[in-house]
Each structure stands twice: as C-alpha cells, then as structure tokens.
Amino acid sequence: MTIFKAASPEGTRDKLFAECLRLRGIRSSLMELFSSRSYKEIMTPELEYYDLFVRAENPLPQETMFKLVDRSGRLLVMRPDCTAPIARLVASHFKDAEGPFRLCYDETVFRSAAGLDGADSELPQCGVELIGAPGLRGDIEIVSLAVDAVRSAGLRDFRLELGHADFFFGLTEELGLSREDEEALRACIESRSFALLDELVAGYSGEAAQCLRRLPYLFGGPEILDEAAALTSNPRALAAVERLRDIWRELVSAGRGDCISFDLGLVQGLDYYTGVIFRCWTPGAPSSVLAGGRYDRLLCDFGLELAGAGFAVYVGALASCFECPEPEAAKTLIFYESGCLAEAVALLGGGAELSCFATEAESLEYARRAGMKLLVVSKNGIKEVDPNV
Amino acid sequence: MSEPLRIAITKGRLLDDSIRMFQKAGASCSELLDPGRRLVLDVPELGLSAVLAKAPDVVTYVEQGVCALGIVGKDTLMEVGGSFYEVLDLGYGRCRFALAAPRGFSLSARRGTLRIASKYPNVTRSFFRSLGQDVTVIKIEGSVELAPVLGLADAIVDIVETGNTLKANGLEIVSEVAPVSARLIVNTAAMKLRKSEILELTEKCRGVLNA
Numbered sequence: 149m150t151i152f153k154a155a156s157p158e159g160t161r162d163k164l165f166a167e168c169l170r171l172r173g174i175r176s177s178l179m180e181l182f183s184s185r186s187y188k189e190i191m192t193p194e195l196e197y198y199d200l201f202v203r204a205e206n207p208l209p210q211e212t213m214f215k216l217v218d219r220s221g222r223l224l225v226m227r228p229d230c231t232a233p234i235a236r237l238v239a240s241h242f243k244d245a246e247g248p249f250r251l252c253y254d255e256t257v258f259r260s261a262a263g264l265d266g267a268d269s270e271l272p273q274c275g276v277e278l279i280g281a282p283g284l285r286g287d288i289e290i291v292s293l294a295v296d297a298v299r300s301a302g303l304r305d306f307r308l309e310l311g312h313a314d315f316f317f318g319l320t321e322e323l324g325l326s327r328e329d330e331e332a333l334r335a336c337i338e339s340r341s342f343a344l345l346d347e348l349v350a351g352y353s354g355e356a357a358q359c360l361r362r363l364p365y366l367f368g369g370p371e372i373l374d375e376a377a378a379l380t381s382n383p384r385a386l387a388a389v390e391r392l393r394d395i396w397r398e399l400v401s402a403g404r405g406d407c408i409s410f411d412l413g414l415v416q417g418l419d420y421y422t423g424v425i426f427r428c429w430t431p432g433a434p435s436s437v438l439a440g441g442r443y444d445r446l447l448c449d450f451g452l453e454l455a456g457a458g459f460a461v462y463v464g465a466l467a468s469c470f471e472c473p474e475p476e477a478a479k480t481l482i483f484y485e486s487g488c489l490a491e492a493v494a495l496l497g498g499g500a501e502l503s504c505f506a507t508e509a510e511s512l513e514y515a516r517r518a519g520m521k522l523l524v525v526s527k528n529g530i531k532e533v534d535p536n537v
Numbered sequence: 538m539s540e541p542l543r544i545a546i547t548k549g550r551l552l553d554d555s556i557r558m559f560q561k562a563g564a565s566c567s568e569l570l571d572p573g574r575r576l577v578l579d580v581p582e583l584g585l586s587a588v589l590a591k592a593p594d595v596v597t598y599v600e601q602g603v604c605a606l607g608i609v610g611k612d613t614l615m616e617v618g619g620s621f622y623e624v625l626d627l628g629y630g631r632c633r634f635a636l637a638a639p640r641g642f643s644l645s646a647r648r649g650t651l652r653i654a655s656k657y658p659n660v661t662r663s664f665f666r667s668l669g670q671d672v673t674v675i676k677i678e679g680s681v682e683l684a685p686v687l688g689l690a691d692a693i694v695d696i697v698e699t700g701n702t703l704k705a706n707g708l709e710i711v712s713e714v715a716p717v718s719a720r721l722i723v724n725t726a727a728m729k730l731r732k733s734e735i736l737e738l739t740e741k742c743r744g745v746l747n748a
Contacts, residue, residue: 266601307729340622340728368732411729429729434602435620436726 159261159269170472171272174301174463175254178274181300185293187252187276192233194256198223200232203449212259214269226258230460231420231446234277239450247280247454268464275440275460282444282455284391287424288398290457294438295404297461298428302470306430306437308407309367310392311414313421313441315376316363318384322356333360337413340364355380367411370396376412388412395424420446426459432469437462481518483511484525492525508533541579541586542727542734544606545595547613551719552589554629555608559583561745583741584734593617596722605727605735611717612696616657622728625721625739628746634660634714637703638692639685642711644670654684655694664694664714682706 156162163171179189198215201208214226227233230253242249254274261267274297278290291310298306316337320330329348336345342364349357359379366376373396377389392410399405414425416439423442430437440459447454480500484492492502500523503511508524515522516535524531546552556566564582572578578587585606590598592613599607600619607621610630614623634657636644644651651672655661658674665672675690677683684690686706694714703709721742723735 309729339620340624340723342624343626344623365736367729409729429726431726431730434600434724434726 157269159267161268166472166474167467169475170467170470171463173472174461174467175272175274177300177302178297178461178463179252179254181297182252182274182276182293185250187250190234190237190251190253191255192227192230192237192253194227194258195224196227196233196236198225200236201225201228203232208259214258214260227255228257228259230255230257230273230275231277231443231456231458234458235446235450235456238277238279238454239447239452242279243452248286249279250276251279252276272463273460274463275458277456277458279447279456280454281457284394286455286457287391287395287442290440290442290459291395291424291426292399292402292404294426294428294440294459295399295407297459298430298438298466301461301466303430303437303466306407306428307409308426308428308438309409309411309414310395311411311425312388312392313415313423313425314388314391315385315412316415318382318386318388319356319360319363319380321384322382323352323354323360334415337364337415340413356382359385364413366413367409369409372410372412391424423457430466430469433465435465437466437469477518479520480523481511481515481520482523482525483508485527488525488527491530495523495525495530539731539734541581541584542606542731542738543577543604544585544587544608545590545598545604546587546608547592547595547610547719548589551592551608551610551630554627554719558627558629558742558745559585561748562741583738585738596621599722599724602724602726605724605731606738607722608719609722611715611720612657612660614720614722615660615663615715615717618659620725622723622725623720624723624728624735625742627719627721627742630719631717632696632698633716634664634694635697635710636664636692636694636712636714637682637697637708638711639707640709642692644668644711651692652690653692653694654681654690656681657694660714661694682708 201213208228213228216224218224234251252275257271257273259269259271261269276293278286295308320333325333333348336348345364346361349361362379366372373389373393377386380386396405396408399408414427420443421441422444425441427436428438438459438461442457444455447456476499478499478501481503482492482495482500483503505511505514512522512533512535522533522535524533546555556569559566559580562583564580566580568575568578569580569587576588580587588604592609595607595609596613596617596619598604599621612634652675653661653672654675654677656677658676661674681693681695682702684693685708692711696717697703697710700710721739728735
C-alpha cells in the first residue's frame with residue numbers, strides 16, 4: 149500500500165492553484181460564450197458501456213480506454229470521447245423532435261496515455277454540437293463559433309485550418325480503391341509520408357492519382373483552394389472545395405478570415421467526419437488545441453436521421469499556452485469577538501481571511517509573522533491594528 | 538529573420554551522414570563537427586539549430602514540439618510510433634529488419650508457439666500479426682544473436698546490415714521484415730505554422746539526395 153501513497157496514476161496529476169485558475173478561467177469563458185449563442189449545457193455520465201465506443205466508425209483503439217466491470221459483469225469505460233455519448237443522448241431524448249438543437253458540454257475524457265511521454269490521461273474538453281443543421285449555414289455557425297471560442301479563451305496568435313472529407317473521398321472513389329488501400333492511403337496522407345504515398349499511388353495514373361500525390365502539400369492560405377480546384381475535375385472533390393470557399397467568404401466578411409487557413413490533407417478520423425473538418429494550431433502547443441467537423445452519419449447509427457456538426461476545445465492543451473500568476477496570499481487578517489461573526493464575514497473578499505485564533509494577541513502575533521494587517525471586529529466597531537507597532 | 542528551426546539529430550552514424558547532407562546543401566556545419574561543450578549547435582546557412590539525441594528521444598522531442606524537426610531511423614519510428622509527419626526518406630542509414638534463425642529453421646515446419654527474441658518487441662509483434670501467427674516475444678537489450686545460441690529463443694528479429702554477425706553465430710535470414718533508412722520527421726503544429734521554411738528545407742535536402 150505505502151508505495152502508492154505519494155503517487156498518482158500514470159497520466160494523471162494533482163493541479164494546484166495557478167493551474168486551476170487558468171483551467172477554470174478558460175472553461176468558464178468558453179461556456180459563457182456557448183451559452184450566449186444559445187447552446188444549452190448537457191452532462192453525460194463519466195461511465196458508459198464499452199459497446200458504445202466499439203462501433204465500426206470509432207477510431208479509438210480499445211487499449212486507450214479505461215475499463216471497469218459493473219455488478220452484472222458488463223464492461224464499462226471511463227468516457228473516452230464526448231461525441232458518441234451525446235449522439236446516444238440525442239437519440240434517446242430527442243427522438244421525435246426536429247432540429248436544430250444546440251448542445252454544449254464541459255467534461256473530462258479519459259484516455260490511457262502510452263506512458264512516460266508526459267501525455268495526460270485526463271483531458272478536459274469544452275465543446276458544442278449542432279444537431280439537425282445539414283447545410284452551409286450549419287458549417288458557418290460551427291466554424292465561426294470555433295474561431296470565437298479560441299479568441300474568448302484569450303488566444304490571439306492561432307490558425308484555424310479547414311479541410312473537407314469529400315475532397316479525399318471524391319479522389320479515392322474515382323480511383324476505385326479498395327477499402328484497405330484507401331485506409332493505407334489515408335494513413336500516408338495523415339502522416340505526410342511522401343515517399344510511401346508515391347509508392348502507393350504509383351500503380352495508378354490519371355488526374356485523381358496526380359491530385360492524391362499532391363494532397364499532402366495542399367495546405368496553406370486561400371490560394372490552396374484555387375490550386376486544389378485546378379488539380380481535379382471530380383465533381384465531389386470540387387464541391388468540397390466550393391463549400392470551403394463559401395465558408396471562408398462568409399468568415400472573411402464577418403472579420404474572422406485572418407486566422408483561417410486550409411489543409412485538404414486533413415484526413416484524421418475520416419470514418420467519423422463526412423463534411424468540413426477543422427483543427428486549430430497555435431505556437432506553444434505541440435498539437436492542435438481544438439478539433440471538429442461535420443459527422444452526418446453518426447446519428448444514423450443511433451437510428452436518428454439527423455445531421456451533426458461540432459467541435460471540442462482541448463482545454464489542457466490550450467491552457468498550456470498561457471502563463472498564469474499564482475493567486476495572491478491574503479493581506480488582511482480579521483479577528484472577531486464572539487457575537488460579531490456576521491460583521492466579520494461581511495468584510496471578507498478582496499484578500500481578507502478570518503483569524504482561526506481564539507485571542508486578539510495570538511491573531512496579532514500570526515499577522516506579524518505572515519506580514520498581514522489585522523482588523524479587529526468587536527461590538528464597539530472595527531479597528532485596524534498595525535502588527536508592527 | 539524568424540528564429541531558427543530546431544532539429545533533433547540522432548547521434549552516431551546518422552549524424553555523420555546528416556552533416557554530409559547539410560554540407561552538400563551549402564552549410565559549413567562547423568559547430569556540428571566540433572560541438573565542444575555546446576548543447577545547441579547552430580547551422581545558420583540552413584536556418585537550423587540542432588540538438589543531438591538518442592534515437593527514441595528524437596521522436597519524443599518532435600512529438601512534444603520542443604523540436605520542430607528530427608532525423609531518425611525508420612527502425613525507431615516503427616518501434617516507438619507516435620504522431621508526427623514523416624516527410625522525407627533521407628536514403629542514408631540503410632539496413633533492414635529481418636527474421637533470422639539457426640540454419641535449417643523454417644517458419645512453417647514448426648508446431649507450437651515460437652519464441653522470438655528482439656530489441657524491437659513492437660516491430661516483432663506487428664510482423665507476426667501480419668502473418669497471422671501468434672508468437673512469444675522476448676525483449677533483449679543487446680547481442681540478440683545470442684538468444685538462439687543459448688536456447689532462449691527459436692529465432693530473432695533484428696536490424697541487419699551485412700549479415701556477418703548473423704553468419705558468425707550460425708544464423709541466417711529467414712524472412713525480410715522491412716527496409717530501414719533515415720527519415721526526416723516534423724512536428725504536426727510546426728508543419729502548419731512554419732510551412733514555407735520547412736518545405737524549403739525538405740526541398741533542399743531532396744535536391745541534394747537526388748543529385
């Protein structure tokens with residue numbers, strides 16, 4: 149027993165004052181923003197059935213999930229992701245309702261870190277889901293809210309990068325790739341393994357193959373969209389580019405265009421996403437601080453014909469971009485005579501704390517040691533005592 | 538001029554080859570050739586500042602974003618994995634992963650579960666998974682060739698360059714597992730935030746390598 153007394157499990161840690169302030173600050177500014185845009189908060193259980201996360205589309209490997217067994221022997225997991233539970237929630241509570249609904253959450257997801265690489269297993273996430281808004285307006289709402297979310301958290305220097313699932317799928321469909329080859333290609337583009345990609349595409353010729361070869365480089369400013377559109381005549385891929393352009397135009401006119409860039413090679417988690425995909429990068433964070441997109445098939449898995457789109461802010465990664473000063477120690481000690489508690493409590497706030505000592509003399513001595521000033525509250529009123537006199 | 542890109546380079550042979558590549562690309566590499574007591578070594582001609590590290594640490598540095606770039610063998614990438622962009626096969630540091638066993642060994646002839654010794658348990662596991670064969674993997678830190686000689690394992694999975702060490706210990710290659718060479722890896726966020734500098738560098742390296 150004793151050997152574990154001082155340790156917390158791998159991937160978890162205690163967080164103290166300054167860090168708590170920083171995390172709390174980010175979470176509350178995000179939730180305030182979401183609520184001001186009519187997103188209503190929901191909470192899903194920390195514990196879910198394992199089965200919820202092992203549908204075919206789920207990209208989470210099972211070894212990353214923390215598992216427990218309930219009384220009847222069923223396998224549970226600590227929530228490894230927020231979107232699937234929310235899909236379940238929508239499917240079970242909004243069966244007959246028509247969209248759109250706006251939902252937001254402030255939760256922790258749990259993923260077993262590989263260990264010893266400094267990664268956290270407990271990941272606080274604040275996010276939104278816009279359910280039942282399949283069109284361009286839905287995309288625009290979600291993407292612009294993502295920009296506002298990172299801004300509201302205090303980030304100034306960041307890049308929100310947009311991609312679209314149909315660009316990749318349009319091209320692979322044209323090549324007629326098998327599911328397996330498509331996955332190999334996707335992994336290659338995801339990791340920008342240029343050499344391997346050339347090998348994989350080598351057997352194919354034509355426009356789509358050329359374009360796939362170029363795909364890992366198709367990231368950058370809006371000029372990327374022109375380049376992408378010039379590379380292909382595939383209607384599905386072109387429609388994806390046009391959708392991105394439409395979103396971008398609207399954001400520019402709303403003063404949110406400066407931070408937008410594009411990456412048509414953004415193919416992570418494509419099993420999940422069906423439309424626009426986005427990620428937010430910032431100097432100081434080694435990986436993205438926000439990720440989201442459109443997933444119109446997910447709710448169908450739960451028997452509900454509704455489109456979905458949303459994003460999650462990785463609060464921990466975002467918090468690591470900011471310095472936060474230690475909270476200040478109390479400057480004033482308040483000693484109250486018996487019967488004067490109410491008056492003493494009224495003086496709290498602004499760096500004052502109650503004395504825990506029974507006498508004024510002890511309180512004075514403590515105030516002197518701690519470098520505080522002393523207020524004495526008695527039936528006769530309040531007097532200030534300088535402990536150094 | 539923005540601050541230099543930080544690059545982690547694997548110590549040893551890959552460093553020598555990397556210096557040669559940088560020199561062909563027009564850098565003097567004076568600090569890399571004679572580090573003295575310095576820990577961070579500038580390659581100003583290429584806009585780089587380099588740190589030297591053991592191979593798995595290169596991956597850690599890049600993944601955690603303290604270095605934007607890294608030069609590391611594919612063997613290490615296959616063993617430790619991680620999330621980063623693998624943008625360039627540098628072509629040097631060439632060798633291969635192979636399954637080796639005492640002469641006369643055949644994968645199909647044996648019944649029962651094979652015992653395989655390796656410094657690379659993950660590579661070994663995924664190789665046999667791809668064959669659909671269940672094996673017991675034994676992690677060995679050095680002189681893997683000894684394991685079959687001592688009877689600890691039936692075969693080994695290891696890096697092979699010339700095959701001389703294998704031969705000297707009565708082992709031969711049963712099957713190639715994967716080719717290995719040095720790779721340039723890039724932190725995902727750095728790729729997005731410093732695209733033009735990174736692509737400029739990779740193009741320079743590619744030009745030198747193809748020359």
